[in-house]
Amino acid sequence: MKRIITATVQDRSGVLNRITGMLHKRQFNIDSISVGTSETEGLSKMTFVVEIGDHQKLEQLTKQLNKQIDVIKVSDITDKAIVARELALIKVGGSGHLHAEIQGIIAPFRASVIDVSRDSLTIQVTGKPDKVEALVSLLRPYGIKELTKTGVTAFLRGQQPKQVTEINSFTI
């Protein structure tokens, strides 16, 4: 199962290294990590997307994260109401006559063309991972020359439903 886990950490050098090292040592399979500063000076937020076998492993992951001295808070937000976004940059090949066609494909995704050259164009798309993935698969026939993603960043919505349902909002 895929889980989204967030961690608030002290903004000190080596913290990311310590955390990724721990995950590696304990054989956790990381899909993505995104890190950046937070609303509070001196604190950073990390978002992990992890592929994890069972609840026992998941519990171990959050406990091991929590155990790190510079980690202040760890939450598994997968089953909560959350906003989750990632950014992808996609460079597709093709000469000028395809541009209009590609524009037509990306428009419903609210993606935009941010760079054009004689034989390529670069598209930027932001959204939930499955939306990004859907666009990538639609663009694949045009020949993807380069693709890069930021990894998911996420946090809880301002309001949580009274009863947390078992629906995995990651896929909604």
Place this chain on the structure above:
Amino acid sequence: MKVEAKHEIERTKELRTGSDLLIETLVDAEVDTLFGYPGGAVLPIYDALYRSKAPFEHVLSRHEQGSIHAAEGYARVTGKPGVVLATSGPGATNLITGITDAMMDSLPLIIFTGQVADSVIGTDAFQEADVMGITTPITKNNYQVKDIADLPRIVNEAFHVASTGRPGPVVVDIPKNVSAGISLEKYSKDFHLPGYQPTKSPNPLQIVKLADALSRSKRPLLLAGAGVITAKASAELKEFAERYQLPVANTLLGLGSFPGTHSLSLGMAGMHGTYAANMGIYECDLLINIGARFDDRLTGNLEHFAPNAKVAHIDIDPAEIGKNISTDIPVVADAKEALKALLARSTSMPDHKMWKELLQNNKTNFPFWYERSNELVSPQWLLEQIYSVSKGEAIVTTDVGQHQMWTAQYYPFDRPNRWVTSGGLGTMGFGFPAAIGAQIGAPDDLVVAVVGDGGFQMTLQELSVIKERNLPVKIVIVNNQALGMVRQWQESFYEERYSESLLPKNPDFVKLAESYGIHGLKVDREDEVVETFTDVFSYDGPVVVDCRVVKLACVYPFIAPGKGIHEMIGVTK
């Protein structure tokens, strides 16, 4: 002009360096011993030590590994953090084994490593090693001091982190420009650790659940680990076990947390543990683990570990609970606090006399056994004699291997902090330097280093240290001219192909000791043993005793790899 120059010189005299500030923080942390080895990148710190009148001693090892194992021995015996100082690059990398060892066995250590100057970090400078990168996975936390202003805070944090919660090693890497730099800082005790708040007190509901499980248990068993010793909870453990008449099994590192000679003690559990302890775990219906981490050498095949038991696990480290064994009643707490909370309740238990008797019978009917040779020294018998001559009062340190298991089996520990061994990492070469630290930490106690002929040769250069300081450490070499445990496994699982495990060309350990100016003795007949050790233990100074033992003796009983805790082999002759 002249006046100004003079003024400059006077000011220089008063200046303090980062190193002076470091020493000040060590004094404030009540450090009494610094285990170290000098080198280029820590010269400013050594210079400050020379200039200052710091009220602590520096113990010069002959290899950094000697320093750090000594600090571990010191920490185990005193309960205080062991403090180590080494230079950058090779000095720091020589500490890696000890840091990992301390991490695995939860020993509090503060390790100061020198680092090349800030300006050349990352350029592969002379004696540069990425200490932060190397030590990240093997420390509880690590720091590189970038600014003198951060030095006191970081050192304070290091002491706090290393010695609270689940103890562990903390590395502080100090670039030379920081230790040599001019400090304008006032000393301060401040530190800032918003993310670190170990849970000491147990959740009352979990204690109720545990008491409730106890009130329904017909076959209860306590498993006591080193966490009991760290939490200084031995008295509470004894009271708890006695009040409810609970049989107690110990882990290797937990030996001494409960008196080994107590009628409720089943002895050590695990790979080379007692039949009684292991069958107790196999057949119990409630297993209360206090401060042990369910190491695989204890559990054997997880499928057969306490298969019908409700498992309660008391541990200060939440990440240990449910890591290897699924837990029904998790209690995140300091062992002492948890036991106090349990003792504060009165719980009535169903009669479990039959269960106690069953385990007692196992204990009586299936004790440890060995073939006595009567002429050549049987190693197990040797350990029994060492126990009896020392009246069970010694602090005993060991390396890893056969001699370690024989000591665990034949030297019952009745008190905590008398047993210093490398459990989790299984480090050869640990025992002798650890004995140095133990003797420094407990100067009035008899400290016996039981080592193998293999392991001793890994760190025997520290003989210089005991000579120099006249530390009365007694070194007992259980000499079977082999890497005994390797040889035993080759015998059992590799059809006696003794690949590189025999040491027929060992040095003459007596002459070796003498070359260091240390009293050396050889024992190769049983009838010499008691008299020799009576003399050795009353001798005021270090002694090396080379005990030639039966070469092919094996450690029994044992659980073969992949087997369950109930599948011990060699239980009886």
